[in-house]
Amino acid sequence: MSAVEVRVPVLEARGLVKRYGVVTALNGADFDLLPGEILALIGDNGAGKSTLIKALSGAIVPDQGEILLNGTPVHFRNPLEARKSGIETVYQDLALAPALDIAENLFLGRELRRPGIVGSLLRVTDRPRMLSEARAHIADLKINVRSMKQPVETLSGGQRQGVAVARAAAFASRVVIMDEPTAALGVRESGMVLDLIRAVRARGTPVVLISHNMPQVFEIADRLHVMRLGRRVATITPRSHTMTEAVAFMTGATSFQGTGG
Amino acid sequence: MVGILAIGQTLIILTAGIDLSVGAVMAFGTIVMTRLAVTYHLNPFLAIALGIGLCVAFGVLNGVLVTSLRLPPFIVTLGTLNIAFALTHIVSNEETIAGLPDPLVFFGDTFRFAGTTITYGAVLALALAVVTWFVLTRTVGGRHVYATGNNPDAARLAGVRTRRVLLSVYIIAGLLDGIAALVLVGRTGVGDPQAGQSSNLDSITAVVVGGTSLFGGRGSVLGTLVGTLIVGIFRNGLTLLGVAAIYQFLITGVLVILAVAVDQLSRRRQA
Numbered sequence: 001m002s003a004v005e006v007r008v009p010v011l012e013a014r015g016l017v018k019r020y021g022v023v024t025a026l027n028g029a030d031f032d033l034l035p036g037e038i039l040a041l042i043g044d045n046g047a048g049k050s051t052l053i054k055a056l057s058g059a060i061v062p063d064q065g066e067i068l069l070n071g072t073p074v075h076f077r078n079p080l081e082a083r084k085s086g087i088e089t090v091y092q093d094l095a096l097a098p099a100l101d102i103a104e105n106l107f108l109g110r111e112l113r114r115p116g117i118v119g120s121l122l123r124v125t126d127r128p129r130m131l132s133e134a135r136a137h138i139a140d141l142k143i144n145v146r147s148m149k150q151p152v153e154t155l156s157g158g159q160r161q162g163v164a165v166a167r168a169a170a171f172a173s174r175v176v177i178m179d180e181p182t183a184a185l186g187v188r189e190s191g192m193v194l195d196l197i198r199a200v201r202a203r204g205t206p207v208v209l210i211s212h213n214m215p216q217v218f219e220i221a222d223r224l225h226v227m228r229l230g231r232r233v234a235t236i237t238p239r240s241h242t243m244t245e246a247v248a249f250m251t252g253a254t255s256f257q258g259t260g261g
Numbered sequence: 262m263v264g265i266l267a268i269g270q271t272l273i274i275l276t277a278g279i280d281l282s283v284g285a286v287m288a289f290g291t292i293v294m295t296r297l298a299v300t301y302h303l304n305p306f307l308a309i310a311l312g313i314g315l316c317v318a319f320g321v322l323n324g325v326l327v328t329s330l331r332l333p334p335f336i337v338t339l340g341t342l343n344i345a346f347a348l349t350h351i352v353s354n355e356e357t358i359a360g361l362p363d364p365l366v367f368f369g370d371t372f373r374f375a376g377t378t379i380t381y382g383a384v385l386a387l388a389l390a391v392v393t394w395f396v397l398t399r400t401v402g403g404r405h406v407y408a409t410g411n412n413p414d415a416a417r418l419a420g421v422r423t424r425r426v427l428l429s430v431y432i433i434a435g436l437l438d439g440i441a442a443l444v445l446v447g448r449t450g451v452g453d454p455q456a457g458q459s460s461n462l463d464s465i466t467a468v469v470v471g472g473t474s475l476f477g478g479r480g481s482v483l484g485t486l487v488g489t490l491i492v493g494i495f496r497n498g499l500t501l502l503g504v505a506a507i508y509q510f511l512i513t514g515v516l517v518i519l520a521v522a523v524d525q526l527s528r529r530r531q532a
Binding site: 059079080083089091093095096097098099100104108109110111113122123124125127 | 404412415479
């Protein structure tokens with residue numbers, strides 16, 4: 001074991017299995033995310049990428065296998081438990097409520113309440129504080145929106161993704177997971193979101209990124225986790241391998257000869 | 262009375278549901294209260310409590326069927342509408358129940374304020390609307406009602422307990438049906454098994470005319486208040502013009518379709 005490998009993964013999975021009836025979505029999948037990195041999850045449709053991150057984010061419970069957070073086994077029964085452990089997920093379909101405004105979306109599910117009994121018993125929200133904190137989070141990631149009171153549906157696709165990322169980044173103490181964050185965006189807006197992802201890494205939070213966009217993945221990721229038929233078939237870096245080689249692993253044209261770490 | 266039903270209807274429509282049972286459940290509540298108090302000489306307050314309690318039970322039934330069995334609210338409340346309707350006629354034996362003790366008719370009592378006569382029932386309806394407005398706009402639970410109606414998946418993933426939110430709005434609507442029943446008994450002075458038959462349509466019309474979207478997540482109780490007034494004035498106006506009740510149904514039906522069409526068209530233009 002070399003000195004480099006002593007780093008404990010922030011998030012780790014061993015032998016995850018998930019079956020839906022006769023379909024095996026995860027077939028003994030391993031996973032590890034190192035501190036401060038951007039890890040891209042790539043694979044063909046149906047390779048199990050989405051199922052894997054759903055297991056990591058608590059959206060599904062795997063049938064077998066274990067998940068470790070900072071080396072400690074964890075068992076998430078729902079997304080809320082994962083979030084309480086500091087794992088935030090940005091879902092593919094922009095999981096925002098369009099009619100609610102930016103501040104309300106940022107704090108959805110963990111609204112700030114007024115101090116004292118008004119907040120604890122009557123659950124009255126502290127709107128001024130949510131507005132000002134939302135402003136700070138949005139400014140932190142340099143997202144360009146006019147007012148925190150703007151309904152999300154009036155924003156562009158890139159701005160909406162910005163709000164979704166800002167929400168994840170604001171509350172993620174350990175990991176941010178993003179499922180196809182640029183899939184619905186144009187070139188310029190995709191660039192903006194990539195900058196956001198780097199900004200999240202710069203704050204010290206590791207990022208797991210699912211993407212189909214190879215050039216984008218090779219531009220931003222520190223490491224690539226290649227999936228095929230429900231398991232990890234390779235772990236490579238943009239420097240060690242080319243895009244063609246990555247695609248060959250994805251399709252099964254070649255198999256990985258490395259040590260998998 | 263329609264105003265109180267419309268408040269509950271607003272909550273449910275905000276979650277993208279619908280409650281067709283409000284009028285029938287209210288009628289059932291009036292019959293339970295009056296029958297217990299008059300025929301069985303039960304303490305009037307206990308009769309009121311049981312009447313409201315059974316309305317809440319209908320709310321629980323609607324809510325459980327919608328959340329646990331994931332049945333469409335339209336079908337669930339269509340079913341409970343008929344159950345409540347049948348029970349009303351069974352319990353009342355098709356008779357109007359009269360000779361009510363005082364506590365049952367309190368909300369029909371009036372007082373004079375600024376030169377007009379106002380019933381306590383109207384004051385209660387207004388107070389309930391204000392409380393609901395506050396809860397919807399200023400509390401965590403209220404915001405979760407909007408989020409659940411607007412994008413249930415997003416709300417759930419964000420940690421909102423959407424099933425609990427849905428269950429709550431149906432139970433609260435049941436409670437409001439019970440309160441509306443008490444107010445109705447006060448206004449008419451009897452337990453009438455025929456009551457509330459136009460209330461479903463009226464409450465939905467009031468909500469939709471008040472600007473709340475049937476697709477959920479958008480709208481307000483204040484809009485419903487205005488919608489209730491419009492529907493009320495509309496009906497009164499038609500009555501004063503001598504339009505027969507059956508034509509009022511016809512016109513209200515057209516009104517609700519128009520209001521939904523406007524909502525749908527404006528939504529489509531935005532998208």
